[in-house]
Amino acid sequence: xxxxxxxxxxxxxxxxxxxxxxxxxxxxxxxxxxxxxxxxxxxxxxxxxxxxxxxxxxxxxxxxxxxxxxxxxxxxxxxxxxxxxxxxxxxxxxxxxxxxxxxxxxxxxxxxxxx
Amino acid sequence: xxxxxxxxxxxxxxxxxxxxxxxxxxxxxxxxxxxxxxxxxxxxxxxxxxxxxxxxxxxxxxxxxxxxxxxxxxxxxxxxxxxxxxxxxxxxxxxxxxxxxxxxxxxxxxxx
Numbered sequence: 001x002x003x004x005x006x007x008x009x010x011x012x013x014x015x016x017x018x019x020x021x022x023x024x025x026x027x028x029x030x031x032x033x034x035x036x037x038x039x040x041x042x043x044x045x046x047x048x049x050x051x052x053x054x055x056x057x058x059x060x061x062x063x064x065x066x067x068x069x070x071x072x073x074x075x076x077x078x079x080x081x082x083x084x085x086x087x088x089x090x091x092x093x094x095x096x097x098x099x100x101x102x103x104x105x106x107x108x109x110x111x112x113x114x115x
Numbered sequence: 116x117x118x119x120x121x122x123x124x125x126x127x128x129x130x131x132x133x134x135x136x137x138x139x140x141x142x143x144x145x146x147x148x149x150x151x152x153x154x155x156x157x158x159x160x161x162x163x164x165x166x167x168x169x170x171x172x173x174x175x176x177x178x179x180x181x182x183x184x185x186x187x188x189x190x191x192x193x194x195x196x197x198x199x200x201x202x203x204x205x206x207x208x209x210x211x212x213x214x215x216x217x218x219x220x221x222x223x224x225x226x227x
Contacts, residue, residue: 009155034215043119043205043218044158089157100165101146101209102173103216105158 003027004092006106013113019077021109023090026071030092034103035064035075038087047088048075080113087111117142121206121219128196128226136191136222138206146209147189148173148216149181151202158205164189196226 005024013019023033031052036044050057050064050073057064063076077084090106093099119140128134138147145166150158160173162181170181178200180192189208193200203223207216 004157006157036215036218041220043207043220044216045218046215049215091158095212099212100163100171101212101214102148102160102163104160105150107155107157 001026002107003030004090004104004106006088006090006109008109009107010110010112013080013111015082015113015115016079019075019080019084019111019113021075021077021088021090021111023073023075023106024071025073025092027092027094027104028071029094029096030104031095032093033064033066033073034091034093035062036089036091036105037084038089038108044089077111080111082113082115085111085113119206119208119217119219121204121222123222124220125223126225128193128224130196130198130226132196133192133194134196134224135193136204136206136224138189138191138208138219139187140189140206140208140217141187142208142210142217143186144208144210144217145186146211147183148207148209149179149189149191150205150207151175152205152221153202161191161204196224198226200224201226 034049038044091103164183
């Protein structure tokens, strides 16, 4: 039972255009969401997050949108750059109870930005 | 530099051998986690710890044991390695609830 799903294994985008990465979740207890970026042979690094009380969070070229009714979030990268080429993981967590900060991750989407 | 350090970075084991993966963090984080990454599966939680002397099972704990004798260290043990444990292992630490993780650079383990 995959509670966080990234249905697109890969995405290819031209430099300067918008990249949109999607993520769906099933557990209504999740109340914060994060995106991580991973280069080969490195650990994932935190990119941006959003709380369930918001529907949008922006940080420079990166914006995350949350649609709670659809249990869907997306990461927009504008404009895309070749250095953005990496694997992107969506993650979700629940702040309350005995969650202890545990995150559930999606399968990842490989983004390739062509010059 | 502050962060999470994993050792070793690479290891090849024969079926049935044992080994310990070490994770060390210098950020005074309370929470620590071990994940494995497999193709098409994303990152799956093996075990986690919410403080020194505590450990708990995650999503895929079978075949692994952990210990957190000191706050800064979280050890992952494989008592009898199996080919199904071939994976990339990531350790992470966190300040607490609702905070993101800081990951180590990973250990690539191959069991033959």
